[in-house]
Amino acid sequence: MKAVTILSGGMDSTTLAFAISSQHGGDEEGAIDQHFLSFNYGQKHKKELLCAAQIAKLLQCKHDIIDLSSVAPLLKGSALTDSQEVTMPEGFYAEENMRLTVVPNRNAMMLSIAWAVAIGEKADYVYYGAHAGDHYIYPDCRQEFVEQLSEAFFLGTYGLQDTVEFGKPQAIIAPFINIDKTEILKRGLKMGVPYELTWTCYKGGEVACGVCGSCCERLHSFYLNGVEDPLPYADRTSWKKAVEEHTGSSL
Amino acid sequence: MKAVTILSGGMDSTTLAFAISSQHGGDEEGAIDQHFLSFNYGQKHKKELLCAAQIAKLLQCKHDIIDLSSVAPLLKGSALTDSQEVTMPEGFYAEENMRLTVVPNRNAMMLSIAWAVAIGEKADYVYYGAHAGDHYIYPDCRQEFVEQLSEAFFLGTYGLQDTVEFGKPQAIIAPFINIDKTEILKRGLKMGVPYELTWTCYKGGEVACGVCGSCCERLHSFYLNGVEDPLPYADRTSWKKAVEEHTGSSL
Numbered sequence: 001m002k003a004v005t006i007l008s009g010g011m012d013s014t015t016l017a018f019a020i021s022s023q024h025g026g027d028e029e030g031a032i033d034q035h036f037l038s039f040n041y042g043q044k045h046k047k048e049l050l051c052a053a054q055i056a057k058l059l060q061c062k063h064d065i066i067d068l069s070s071v072a073p074l075l076k077g078s079a080l081t082d083s084q085e086v087t088m089p090e091g092f093y094a095e096e097n098m099r100l101t102v103v104p105n106r107n108a109m110m111l112s113i114a115w116a117v118a119i120g121e122k123a124d125y126v127y128y129g130a131h132a133g134d135h136y137i138y139p140d141c142r143q144e145f146v147e148q149l150s151e152a153f154f155l156g157t158y159g160l161q162d163t164v165e166f167g168k169p170q171a172i173i174a175p176f177i178n179i180d181k182t183e184i185l186k187r188g189l190k191m192g193v194p195y196e197l198t199w200t201c202y203k204g205g206e207v208a209c210g211v212c213g214s215c216c217e218r219l220h221s222f223y224l225n226g227v228e229d230p231l232p233y234a235d236r237t238s239w240k241k242a243v244e245e246h247t248g249s250s251l
Numbered sequence: 252m253k254a255v256t257i258l259s260g261g262m263d264s265t266t267l268a269f270a271i272s273s274q275h276g277g278d279e280e281g282a283i284d285q286h287f288l289s290f291n292y293g294q295k296h297k298k299e300l301l302c303a304a305q306i307a308k309l310l311q312c313k314h315d316i317i318d319l320s321s322v323a324p325l326l327k328g329s330a331l332t333d334s335q336e337v338t339m340p341e342g343f344y345a346e347e348n349m350r351l352t353v354v355p356n357r358n359a360m361m362l363s364i365a366w367a368v369a370i371g372e373k374a375d376y377v378y379y380g381a382h383a384g385d386h387y388i389y390p391d392c393r394q395e396f397v398e399q400l401s402e403a404f405f406l407g408t409y410g411l412q413d414t415v416e417f418g419k420p421q422a423i424i425a426p427f428i429n430i431d432k433t434e435i436l437k438r439g440l441k442m443g444v445p446y447e448l449t450w451t452c453y454k455g456g457e458v459a460c461g462v463c464g465s466c467c468e469r470l471h472s473f474y475l476n477g478v479e480d481p482l483p484y485a486d487r488t489s490w491k492k493a494v495e496e497h498t499g500s501s502l
Binding site: 065066067069071074103104105106107109111112113115116117120121139140142144145148149151152153155156157158166 | 322
């Protein structure tokens with residue numbers, strides 16, 4: 001078995017990479033050989049990509065970084081890529097401000113390339129780490145999207161494997177699509193995922209900022225798991241106030 | 252009205268670009284403002300891309316070339332991108348040899364990026380020039396694929412336009428999906444499309460070779476339209492023999 005796994009270097013996809021690896025690692029016959037793909041889509045910083053490379057090395061898997069940076073200048077309106085017009089949101093990871101971090105059709109772009117690579121590499125599946133917590137903010141993290149896209153790709157490459165040296169990937173799989181970040185972390189902690197090697201912060205500072213929406217969500221998840229995040233932070237306390245203000249209850 | 256149109260610099264997409272332009276050009280209200288996208292996916296030559304730039308200039312539309320060349324080394328098995336392992340097929344444009352020119356999931360990759368750009372540019376539609384003649388060779392040139400992918404992208408970006416400065420593209424449109432190259436050419440000739448500015452040959456020589464599958468198909472289409480192809484060819488006669496051999500009837 002072979003899989004192409006999208007690995008951003010963040011918590012979710014790293015946990016996914018370890019889950020696939022540990023689930024099948026002990027059994028020769030059921031082992032899944034992963035080929036990791038990371039994407040440079042013009043993020044403001046490249047810390048995640050460096051993390052992804054380290055994770056891939058640790059898991060002894062092939063890793064390629066796909067350069068989509070020529071697309072970035074054409075994607076307007078996202079705080080993740082368009083530094084001049086949109087300001088990175090801070091505080092609680094809620095719909096109203098985190099919508100600014102949407103990169104339109106990002107998952108479709110990454111998955112279409114992952115599917116093409118899966119055909120070339122004769123992989124059976126394409127994995128990615130979309131999860132339930134993102135459903136309301138990112139429409140491309142929903143099950144119906146994954147299914148629809150998977151069918152489209154299957155149709156669009158159907159028959160290729162009959163006459164040329166192509167593989168026949170079966171589907172896009174998003175195993176975390178019905179669980180949230182706290183549950184993903186719970187599973188990851190059980191597997192001993194080295195979260196100190198992952199990067200979540202939307203900013204690219206020396207250490208994670210602790211105040212952007214993404215840092216707040218990460219620190220909150222660790223808190224709910226009763227574990228201290230091994231990553232250094234510039235500010236390790238402000239997230240609580242942001243969450244309390246948003247939810248109206250004290251932690 | 253605004254559209255993102257995929258323009259390869261070949262006959263089909265150039266005819267499409269002119270069709271959209273001339274259909275709506277005379278009427279201010281119905282005019283479609285086109286933004287052309289071309290893709291460098293590791294083609295063995297870049298002649299098509301130079302042609303696309305010329306066409307865009309002629310039509311006075313925006314044009315961007317998206318660099319997907321980092322994907323190319325991961326796509327195995329295609330004669331269009333993988334020069335070391337697969338030899339470019341010659342002769343009649345038939346299923347058995349032209350399958351080698353498939354770039355797996357190519358249209359899905361290009362369309363996912365075009366859709367992302369359409370959102371950023373607030374375009375209403377994404378156009379591409381897939382046509383009926385390619386159905387049996389390229390599974391991503393079929394109507395059911397276009398519809399399925401269009402729905403997936405719509406789902407994957409649904410709701411974005413409500414809160415941030417994103418557009419809401421309605422669908423991927425492939426107006427030539429039910430006609431073949433000869434019919435496309437017929438329409439293009441009526442519109443006065445400057446085919447001397449397009450490039451079809453799979454090879455990147457000084458002039459078109461006239462013997463690759465793509466040249467044979469182009470020359471055959473011009474022949475069926477009773478018009479001489481304005482493009483210079485290294486060999487302007489061999490295609491006939493190839494077609495006659497394949498069809499068993501003389502031209």
